[in-house]
Amino acid sequence: MKAGYLECERRWTFWLLIFVAGWYGAYTFFLRGGVFCNAQTANVVLFAMALGRQQWLSAAYLLLPIGAYFFGSFLSEWMGKTIKRMHFLRWDTLLIALEMCAVVFLALMPAAWPDQICQVTLNFVCAMQFNTYRQMEGVPAATTFVTNHIRQIGSNLAKLIRHPEDHGLRRKVKAHTSLLLCFTAGAVVSTMLCEACSYSSLLGALIPLGCTLIRLVHADLVLERGQLDIVPHGH
Numbered sequence: 001m002k003a004g005y006l007e008c009e010r011r012w013t014f015w016l017l018i019f020v021a022g023w024y025g026a027y028t029f030f031l032r033g034g035v036f037c038n039a040q041t042a043n044v045v046l047f048a049m050a051l052g053r054q055q056w057l058s059a060a061y062l063l064l065p066i067g068a069y070f071f072g073s074f075l076s077e078w079m080g081k082t083i084k085r086m087h088f089l090r091w092d093t094l095l096i097a098l099e100m101c102a103v104v105f106l107a108l109m110p111a112a113w114p115d116q117i118c119q120v121t122l123n124f125v126c127a128m129q130f131n132t133y134r135q136m137e138g139v140p141a142a143t144t145f146v147t148n149h150i151r152q153i154g155s156n157l158a159k160l161i162r163h164p165e166d167h168g169l170r171r172k173v174k175a176h177t178s179l180l181l182c183f184t185a186g187a188v189v190s191t192m193l194c195e196a197c198s199y200s201s202l203l204g205a206l207i208p209l210g211c212t213l214i215r216l217v218h219a220d221l222v223l224e225r226g227q228l229d230i231v232p233h234g235h
Helices: 011-031 040-053 056-084 090-106 115-132 147-162 169-221
Strands: none
Touching: 011 115, 011 169, 040 056, 056 115, 090 115, 090 147, 090 169, 147 169
16 A cells, blocks of 8 residues: 555546546436436435426436435445455445446447436446545545535635645645546546447446556455455545
């Protein structure tokens, strides 16, 4: 471990995963129903509006993505402890393999199939990822959306202007800015490939995910073998 951090907490891991999250967001908005799959705030607002308008079917429908996100968070917490007792691979590693399987399924899914299948599946995947990857080398961070990163950049930048000698604040600004840029880059690449390759463009996300999986498996089996009981920061 470098500086006391596991491979699943390293900057490169978070950069690749949030790059993929940007890819997902652009893909679902561009090709799969004009929605963002990475978080649930909008769905909860729409659910409340449907209740206020007494549109019961619409409200029930919105429970699908919200429920998928909830179950993804629950399952990732449960499986994290279960996989840990196997002393083979971390849940953090296995999750990337499962995510790659989901990406292949969704990319090859017939275009005529309901967009909701893609939306709910990615809701589920993003929830598991959000609950699993919590800190990037000691800095609390998300790998699926950037709202908090934007807030952290503004907040810590204001503090840094008042205290320019504080290297901790400078580190936080750099960390959150890098994640915001990676998310944006993922969305840009995804948009370009969506226009060129349509639904199969999602397969491109396998490249950063595959790189992540290889590095994490190598860490579990070689670099951090015997250290699988160590809990990542933030858990």
